[in-house]
Amino acid sequence: MLENKPTLMQGNEAMARGMVENGCVVAASYPGTPASEILSSIETWGKTEGVTMHVEWAVNEKVAFEIAYAASQSGLRAVTAMKQVGLNVASDPLMSAAYLGTVGGFVIISADDPGPHSSQTEQDSRLMAMQAKLPVLDPSSPSEARELVGCALRMSEEFELPVMLRPTTRVCHACQDITPVPVQHLERKAVFCKDPQRWAATPKFRYELHVELNRKLSRIAAYAPTAPRRLNPSTMSRRAVVASGVSAAHASEVVSISGLQDAFVFYQILQPYPLHSDFVEEIRTAYDEVLVLEETTGVIEMQLRDFLRVQGKLSGAVPEAGELLPEMIERILCEFAGRAVADLSEAAPVGGRRPTLCPGCPHRASFYAIKKAAPQGIYPSDIGCYTLGVNLGAVDTVLCMGAAIGQAAGFYQAYRVSGQQRDIVATVGDSTFFHAGIPPLIDAVVQGARFVLVILDNTTTAMTGNQPTPAQGTPSGKAVDIASVVAGCGVEFCRSADPLDLPAFTSLIKEALAFSCKQGVAVVIAKSPCLVDKRIRHAKRPQPLVDSTCTGCKQCTDQFECPALVFDEVSRKVMVDIMNCSGCGVCLDVCPLKAIKLGEGQP
Amino acid sequence: MISQQLLISGVGGQGILFISRLLAETSIAKGLPVITSETHGMAQRGGIVISHLKVGDFSSPLVRPGQADGLIALKSGNVALHRSFLRSCGWIAANVSEPFPVSGELEMTTIDADAIALKLGNPQAVNLVVLGRALSTGSLFCTTEEVTMTLIHKLQEKPALLERALTALNAGTTDCPRS
Ligand code: SF4
Ligand code: SF4
Numbered sequence: 042m043l044e045n046k047p048t049l050m051q052g053n054e055a056m057a058r059g060m061v062e063n064g065c066v067v068a069a070s071y072p073g074t075p076a077s078e079i080l081s082s083i084e085t086w087g088k089t090e091g092v093t094m095h096v097e098w099a100v101n102e103k104v105a106f107e108i109a110y111a112a113s114q115s116g117l118r119a120v121t122a123m124k125q126v127g128l129n130v131a132s133d134p135l136m137s138a139a140y141l142g143t144v145g146g147f148v149i150i151s152a153d154d155p156g157p158h159s160s161q162t163e164q165d166s167r168l169m170a171m172q173a174k175l176p177v178l179d180p181s182s183p184s185e186a187r188e189l190v191g192c193a194l195r196m197s198e199e200f201e202l203p204v205m206l207r208p209t210t211r212v213c214h215a216c217q218d219i220t221p222v223p224v225q226h227l228e229r230k231a232v233f234c235k236d237p238q239r240w241a242a243t244p245k246f247r248y249e250l251h252v253e254l255n256r257k258l259s260r261i262a263a264y265a266p267t268a269p270r271r272l273n274p275s276t277m278s279r280r281a282v283v284a285s286g287v288s289a290a291h292a293s294e295v296v297s298i299s300g301l302q303d304a305f306v307f308y309q310i311l312q313p314y315p316l317h318s319d320f321v322e323e324i325r326t327a328y329d330e331v332l333v334l335e336e337t338t339g340v341i342e343m344q345l346r347d348f349l350r351v352q353g354k355l356s357g358a359v360p361e362a363g364e365l366l367p368e369m370i371e372r373i374l375c376e377f378a379g380r381a382v383a384d385l386s387e388a389a390p391v392g393g394r395r396p397t398l399c400p401g402c403p404h405r406a407s408f409y410a411i412k413k414a415a416p417q418g419i420y421p422s423d424i425g426c427y428t429l430g431v432n433l434g435a436v437d438t439v440l441c442m443g444a445a446i447g448q449a450a451g452f453y454q455a456y457r458v459s460g461q462q463r464d465i466v467a468t469v470g471d472s473t474f475f476h477a478g479i480p481p482l483i484d485a486v487v488q489g490a491r492f493v494l495v496i497l498d499n500t501t502t503a504m505t506g507n508q509p510t511p512a513q514g515t516p517s518g519k520a521v522d523i524a525s526v527v528a529g530c531g532v533e534f535c536r537s538a539d540p541l542d543l544p545a546f547t548s549l550i551k552e553a554l555a556f557s558c559k560q561g562v563a564v565v566i567a568k569s570p571c572l573v574d575k576r577i578r579h580a581k582r583p584q585p586l587v588d589s590t591c592t593g594c595k596q597c598t599d600q601f602e603c604p605a606l607v608f609d610e611v612s613r614k615v616m617v618d619i620m621n622c623s624g625c626g627v628c629l630d631v632c633p634l635k636a637i638k639l640g641e642g643q644p
Numbered sequence: 645m646i647s648q649q650l651l652i653s654g655v656g657g658q659g660i661l662f663i664s665r666l667l668a669e670t671s672i673a674k675g676l677p678v679i680t681s682e683t684h685g686m687a688q689r690g691g692i693v694i695s696h697l698k699v700g701d702f703s704s705p706l707v708r709p710g711q712a713d714g715l716i717a718l719k720s721g722n723v724a725l726h727r728s729f730l731r732s733c734g735w736i737a738a739n740v741s742e743p744f745p746v747s748g749e750l751e752m753t754t755i756d757a758d759a760i761a762l763k764l765g766n767p768q769a770v771n772l773v774v775l776g777r778a779l780s781t782g783s784l785f786c787t788t789e790e791v792t793m794t795l796i797h798k799l800q801e802k803p804a805l806l807e808r809a810l811t812a813l814n815a816g817t818t819d820c821p822r823s
Contacts, residue, residue: 047672048672049669074684158685159685182679182703214681215680216668217678217679217680218668218671218677287705291704291706293703293704295704367704367706368708394692396656396689396691397689398689399657426689429686429689504686505685620758620767620770
């Protein structure tokens with residue numbers, strides 16, 4: 042129905058389209074920016090095209106990987122998609138699956154986030170591919186990403202091993218006109234052929250599998266469809282520029298706009314690992330000077346193994362951290378070509394408003410209550426919208442998914458061994474709790490740690506676009522209730538309440554603290570829906586008004602920080618921004634003077 | 645071939661993505677290649693959100709500083725923040741309650757879109773009001789009629805939403821004096 046007509050597709054939609062077009066029927070993922078839209082788009086394309094698929098939001102990336110991998114072991118085409126730090130979670134099956142190999146085409150999409158824009162690290166998934174000894178493809182645009190999906194699936198079947206596709210934020214979240222092609226209905230049936238020597242290999246056979254993997258890699262280093270592309274074939278020069286990913290897209294535009302076509306030979310690398318052996322040889326013999334442009338680590342540069350002639354990240358010619366922006370590439374290319382660097386305009390600005398929780402977000406109320414109940418507490422927290430509680434002074438640590446709980450227990454033990462006790466209130470989101478919070482909670486109970494854990498339960502994965510959590514269940518499965526999981530972990534104090542009722546919620550946290558000081562872990566489930574979750578109908582609530590008794594003490598703007606409360610420099614009083622206020626009513630309880638009152642029911 | 649580089653900036657929740665995709669789809673409808681870059685994730689929570697939109701023969705999804713033809717700003721503060729992306733004779737269309745001067749040869753048109761959207765009883769529609777204003781200057785690669793066609797195509801299954809969207813777009817196009 043969509044065939045042959047250019048359609049606007051986001052990079053993530055384009056990769057999803059590629060998956061469906063190439064007969065992929067199992068897809069599993071855990072949401073994470075910039076990869077979140079891949080799975081939902083696979084589901085949408087699958088439905089539009091009438092393909093029977095299993096598409097799931099798994100509880101975490103490791104499980105997602107295993108679900109998709111088993112489909113490949115059964116001969117079907119499958120994909121797992123995640124962000125780069127999600128691949129850390131899935132790294133255990135990743136390393137092993139490289140040895141065991143695949144039957145049906147199996148692609149791992151791991152989206153990197155140079156910048157970083159929405160991540161804890163700028164790690165380069167291509168290094169993970171190297172570590173696992175798996176080939177990795179590096180698309181420069183949404184349309185190329187779609188093409189490489191098909192290529193990766195075919196490669197995976199030809200060489201019987203998983204193939205990684207590594208887009209970056211600027212590919213995932215770029216949109217482009219793309220013409221869909223018809224879907225291949227492969228009509229394969231799942232057939233798992235028992236072969237314990239391979240699928241359950243013991244260390245002795247693992248050695249042989251490793252030798253076999255090395256053989257596959259050397260063949261892949263000569264695989265024609267993914268060989269480097271020479272973009273200006275008629276240019277003769279002893280200088281070469283080698284670029285991959287979106288850096289190649291930036292560079293190619295700079296080259297044509299700034300007239301650098303004849304200044305150097307320009308190659309685009311599609312497969313940064315393993316680098317094609319002929320190409321490595323050519324670089325070694327045909328050029329005196331080579332510049333490598335890639336994100337985020339010098340993976341290609343490293344494999345060129347010649348630090349005298351090759352410049353890049355490792356040599357210091359290209360910044361080793363941060364996004365490689367087109368204006369930087371322009372400067373680096375001009376310098377490399379020996380051209381005067383054009384008088385470039387000032388760098389792109391930074392600054393402006395910092396991100397903050399939505400006006401009326403229930404997390405803000407939870408954090409405010411936690412600060413009230415345990416003003417001297419340590420507040421370990423976690424990954425999600427609520428990380429923004431750092432603005433409120435209610436988030437002291439953010440390490441990785443689920444770490445709030447492990448760290449809370451760790452802080453308790455660190456103080457205990459030195460003969461001290463502190464109030465510790467950890468916060469974790471509902472989705473993050475399911476993802477990585479259960480093992481550390483069991484550990485805390487078993488080790489007798491004492492702290493309060495507030496599970497911020499807004500029944501969704503908000504930050505990444507409101508994906509479901511296990512607490513919602515699926516059409517074919519059952520919902521898993523958070524309180525039962527908590528009880529099952531052995532926690533004896535577990536109570537739920539709505540944080541928007543600030544006074545009652547604050548007393549509940551105090552009660553939990555009293556319990557935790559004497560007896561062990563206490564869990565409070567803060568239950569209140571996310572405001573931007575479209576599945577939930579939010580009642581229109583009246584917006585409050587600030588009356589003349591406001592003294593401008595700024596308690597509500599500084600300590601509570603609702604973006605809809607604005608301090609007016611002229612009147613030196615606070616006003617409610619009616620463009621922004623959601624009418625949650627929590628500020629009524631925040632103002633110490635009760636100067637914020639319920640207004641007349643305007644929408 | 646027509647070639648235009650645009651920036652659309654505002655804060656999370658203002659519907660920046662919606663209007664940048666609307667323009668990108670209009671570009672495709674006109675048979676022009678397009679590439680954009682969007683902001684997602686953490687920044688969407690009330691932080692600065694910016695879309696880059698390049699119509700014509702481009703391979704990079706990002707606009708370099710000093711290269712943009714136009715800036716559509718849904719928050720007045722973003723004019724200062726993002727004007728360095730503009731080329732020396734670029735234009736700005738901004739949501740501003742009290743107009744302020746910009747230095748240099750930049751051409752600026754303004755509209756008090758917050759007030760208009762409130763008056764329409766549709767505070768979510770600031771994005772379309774400002775887009776309407778930008779279209780009315782004639783500096784964009786497409787016309788109000790072309791964008792209207794895309795809107796109709798996009799929202800054909802949601803007539804109520806479509807009507808509100810068209811009202812907002814038209815309010816931006818007509819509801820104010822040219823400056
Ligand atoms: S998206 Fe939901 S959870 Fe996130 S800040 Fe907004 S209301 Fe809170
Ligand atoms: S009611 Fe108060 S706290 Fe809630 S969104 Fe409005 S101003 Fe913010």
